[in-house]
Amino acid sequence: MINLDSLTLKFQLDEIIPILKNGRIQKIQQLNRRDLLFTVRNNASQYKLFISINPNSAHISVIEEENKHYRFLQIPQFPPMFCMLLRKHLEGVKILDITQPEHERIIEFHFNSYGDLGEHIPLVLAVELMGKHSNVILYNNASKIILGCMHNVGEEKSKERELAGLLPYIYPKKHSRLNILKIGEEDFLKLCTKEFLISPNWLNETFFDISVHLAKELLADCSEDCAKIYNNLNDLLNGKRISPSVKEDLSEFSIYSPYDTKFDTVNKMVDFYFSRNIYKFELCKKRNQIAKVLNKEIKKINSALEKIGNFDKTLQKAKHYKEIADTLMTNLYSLKVEPKITAANIYTQENLEISLKPELSINENAQKYYNLYNKLNKSVKFNAALIQKYNGEKEYLTGIKSSLEFAADIEDLNQIEEELVSINLLTNKEQSKKKDNKIDIEKVQEDGFAIYIGKNNKQNDYLISKLASAEDLWLHAQGAFGGHVIIKPNQKGMSVSDEILLKAAKLAGRYSSSKNDKKISVIYTKRKYLKRPPNTPLGYVTHTNEKTIVVEN
Numbered sequence: 001m002i003n004l005d006s007l008t009l010k011f012q013l014d015e016i017i018p019i020l021k022n023g024r025i026q027k028i029q030q031l032n033r034r035d036l037l038f039t040v041r042n043n044a045s046q047y048k049l050f051i052s053i054n055p056n057s058a059h060i061s062v063i064e065e066e067n068k069h070y071r072f073l074q075i076p077q078f079p080p081m082f083c084m085l086l087r088k089h090l091e092g093v094k095i096l097d098i099t100q101p102e103h104e105r106i107i108e109f110h111f112n113s114y115g116d117l118g119e120h121i122p123l124v125l126a127v128e129l130m131g132k133h134s135n136v137i138l139y140n141n142a143s144k145i146i147l148g149c150m151h152n153v154g155e156e157k158s159k160e161r162e163l164a165g166l167l168p169y170i171y172p173k174k175h176s177r178l179n180i181l182k183i184g185e186e187d188f189l190k191l192c193t194k195e196f197l198i199s200p201n202w203l204n205e206t207f208f209d210i211s212v213h214l215a216k217e218l219l220a221d222c223s224e225d226c227a228k229i230y231n232n233l234n235d236l237l238n239g240k241r242i243s244p245s246v247k248e249d250l251s252e253f254s255i256y257s258p259y260d261t262k263f264d265t266v267n268k269m270v271d272f273y274f275s276r277n278i279y280k281f282e283l284c285k286k287r288n289q290i291a292k293v294l295n296k297e298i299k300k301i302n303s304a305l306e307k308i309g310n311f312d313k314t315l316q317k318a319k320h321y322k323e324i325a326d327t328l329m330t331n332l333y334s335l336k337v338e339p340k341i342t343a344a345n346i347y348t349q350e351n352l353e354i355s356l357k358p359e360l361s362i363n364e365n366a367q368k369y370y371n372l373y374n375k376l377n378k379s380v381k382f383n384a385a386l387i388q389k390y391n392g393e394k395e396y397l398t399g400i401k402s403s404l405e406f407a408a409d410i411e412d413l414n415q416i417e418e419e420l421v422s423i424n425l426l427t428n429k430e431q432s433k434k435k436d437n438k439i440d441i442e443k444v445q446e447d448g449f450a451i452y453i454g455k456n457n458k459q460n461d462y463l464i465s466k467l468a469s470a471e472d473l474w475l476h477a478q479g480a481f482g483g484h485v486i487i488k489p490n491q492k493g494m495s496v497s498d499e500i501l502l503k504a505a506k507l508a509g510r511y512s513s514s515k516n517d518k519k520i521s522v523i524y525t526k527r528k529y530l531k532r533p534p535n536t537p538l539g540y541v542t543h544t545n546e547k548t549i550v551v552e553n
Helices: 006-020 081-090 185-191 194-198 201-206 212-222 226-237 266-308 311-330 362-404 410-422 457-467 498-510
Strands: 024-030 035-042 045-052 059-063 095-099 106-114 120-128 135-140 146-149 340-344 351-355 442-446 449-453 473-477 485-489 519-526 547-552
Touching: 006 035, 006 045, 006 059, 006 095, 006 266, 024 081, 045 266, 059 266, 081 106, 081 120, 081 135, 081 146, 185 226, 201 212, 212 226, 266 362, 266 410, 311 340, 311 351, 311 362, 362 410, 362 457, 410 457, 442 498, 449 498, 457 485, 473 498, 485 498, 498 519, 498 547
Parallel strands: none
Antiparallel strands: 024 035, 035 045, 045 059, 095 106, 106 120, 120 135, 135 146, 340 351, 442 449, 449 485, 473 485, 473 519, 519 547
């Protein structure tokens, strides 16, 4: 993932300014510590302006259409102080102008607000997109005094520039560089030495608006032709050869190189690139958080199983005590009471060494061994039930953990979270309080049939209890954790062909813990032959009349 550079920002603002200038701020929402969402009304249309100062994804973009990759962002119940400050001064106010200080990754939104006495106050909202130093600052344009910052910067964080309310606003220190548009080709060629051709950093450190990433692209495209580099750079800086695009793996965007996914505007490129990378990051972060909770609980269960001890050893000890007691009772009148005696085991006929208490009779010694046997036997039964319980819980949690890798979006993970809330492994978080009756299930259409794939226990339960009909086919990877698959005809009376069955079976194998096996056995039966026993976890079913199909990866 790469940062937004000043040149890309310049071309993006050229597109944004006509859309937002003279627009009125209708709503301001601070989604978290680093993200703001402005609703702007202009030219009878409504626009969403997203501002992020996350160090890894600092950018602004106008969300021109519904983008599902922002849906995970929740509006907090109580707005932060900085959000309240922005609402007080900017809501209902027009955007007079939008500017970018030359060669800077800063956007300034200019307003003419009103004070408590109705006086005009010129305000500027400065959005600084500078990696870990990114910030949003509201200041008085006349006095240059800061009213508030999204993040205060004290002396301990920066010796050069402090940012906080009532302090003067000053621009970041500008590096000494050259403007390539103000030097001729001859001067550029003199500067373009062999050293430059070895390191692309030279271009970045010598000239404004040229990032290291862009310098690498130029070198790859122009090789050692310095004249071509100069001409291409001039065309690009003058906006003559902009080609907004994003790599398929979302690792890079470019306004110079034509990557896999192309866009007609820079804003769409920026919105696409950063929204998907933010979503990808949040998806990974949420998945890891849930996995951490599951791993912790599975570790606790393993620890509990270890504390129970060696089950077989206890069982053998109990059996040994019973053999001693039975042998003593069988030879009740032929044995003498001594501290240690040897008698033939009545079950194996092998010699059995027995310790006795001399003060007790043979019968009383036998009863002592029966008591030890009964005590251990009770412990064995209790521990056996406990082991079965722990193993069941471990298997259930391992199944949930395996469904994490099949979660394609945050909604899938939210459903897993809700399940963990229901079994008290997670607290009832804000997102878990919101009940959504509709569950999106992945569906594949094939020759008049819909194949539905459950990717977690909640989706599996919904498939069985709500969506599937009695005659629909149900499939599941045999002996593996995974999703339920349902084959549903679009019209009644249609019979499932071998091709449809095979495709559904492959999907059942793909979304299971056996997905890496060369051959996967998949069981299938009609929905009416499934039952969910009472007091069982979500998605658990028993089945009858099943058949098996083997698929190959």
